[in-house]
Amino acid sequence: MFKLWSSSPSASIRQFSSTVAKFATPTKDAAPKWTPNSIRTGLIARKRGMTSMYDDNGVRLPVTVLQLENCQVTANVKTVRPDQTEYHAVQVAAADRPLKTTTAQMRGHFKKAGVSPKRIVKEFPVTPDAHVPIGTTLSAIHFVPGQYVDVVAKSIGKGFQGGMKRWNFKGLRASHGVSVSHRSIGSTGGHQDPGRIWPGKKMAGRMGGETTTAQNLRVVRIDTSLGLIFVKGCVPGVDDAHVLVRDAKKRLQSLAKANQAKGLYEKVLPKGVTDLPFPAGTSELAETLPTIIEAPSDRVTSPFTPRE
Template sequence: MLRLWALQRTPTGVCRLRHLHKTGIASATPVTSSSASKASVEPTKWTPDSIRTGLIARKRGMAVMWNDQGARFPVTVLQLENCQVTANIRTIRRDHTVYHAVQVAASDRPAKTTTRQMLGHFKKAKVPPKRIVKEFPVTPDALVPVGTTLSAVHFVPGQFVDVVANSIGKGFQGGMKRWGFHGLAASHGVSVSHRSSGSAGNCQDPGRIWPGKKMAGRMGGKRITTQNLAVVRVDTNLDLIFVRGNVPGVDNAQVLIRDAKKKMTALSSHNQAKGLYEKVLPKGVDDLPFPAGTVELAKVLPSIIEAPAYRRSPFTPQE
């Protein structure tokens, strides 16, 4: 799964962050089903046509890191909170195709604040009650045994991921803040309407506002997907995932992480069909944990795994 550099790598620096704590992996229920034992005996292999499950994490905030060449870049820290598999979903569609999905739950909650219906669902899966439950569409070969506790090693440093979350709500905003309008002239002839949007519609023909017109309204608070974020570091002790760049949502909000659809799933299948086997996975990534990265796999890996820069140093003059 990882190169030799990943097994011998040590952290280059410590990021000072708030609200970081050890997740409740010790309270996770081990998998004892027959399907789990069969999967351990007969491990499957990741293929470009495989679609793995995603994870539910909590956004802990942003920090900065320095790569091997001394270049500074921003990162967002995502932490897993006892993320476990609660069900495998199989549904036959109207066109007789089969829909497969893995249901994942995260963030333990007290039983007294959980509904009886969900208590029965979690009891059947033999996991503690959770705060958030989501499902991720997968291929039939990527189903995960119920009760499996997922780890941050599910994502390999060097690969790309998509992060889905609700953006920060800004409330009712005008056209300048919401759409970037430059406003009206702040000189002669304009009185107390410098931030106005101006004319919004046509005259008698058509005599209405066209649908989709950029006007004042509620801003933010929508489901946003940030695509193609690079995973730069994984901490197996605290179940931290460091992704390069920013992700939507406020601090401590729940986010969904999955393999990048464009740079991982679609591009891998495209390069595989063209025979470009060295470009099936991103540079430096030999394989992905399949069907998922578990806490058992994390125990045999280093506590800190980082991805090298793979670029020319910006501080070295070009010849």
């Protein structure tokens, strides 16, 4: 299931499964168990940079390191829309800040929640069964190694760029027939009909600096002592920027519902994942598990094994 860094891997795997099951099993005083119809809250992390690691097959993987900074729940939101449907969300705050640099309004908000002042506050839509008690400290164990996540951040600003860099236009001919116009975008509109340029035409302009989502990134390792989440691939934003990490909408939430409806229960969660901490992975849960948990390789066979 999972590769755990400890003296007895099999014992740690059993410990992880039983502990998650205990925290996730619905009882009279416990939260309900995760289902494909459940939407959990996300986390606020800080992008620390990229590095590389090797899986159990010896394959080198590019990974991005995300670090949690005292990520805590500050509010549970429930709003009734005009059509009488309900909107549920969990408000999360992270990165402690000095009290003197916090506005009076936010001081009162954090004091009511019983947490220290934070630098960033975000809201994650959830299902009604996924509310988290106010003041709960969230841990990296919230995301199980082997599952997929989406990372939302502000992309790096590139300034004013031409059509080739901004939209991947191939430009004009680089040899005969073109004079000093090799990177031109070409014609942009008709002369008489329509006699103008349609709105939304891909042209030169500001590039980057927009909210971007990197979808379906695999969690390959977590470190609960340092609050680190290692995801395979790159994420938007500059180093040390805050990013939002949540369960993958397409590859986890939507796919889980589809497989559940088809009766493919073994495919509800990704390979190697048996359950998700619900409603959230807390610091109390992290204390009962190994510090470092690593996902097994997603390859069926080793790339160094000759094909038959």
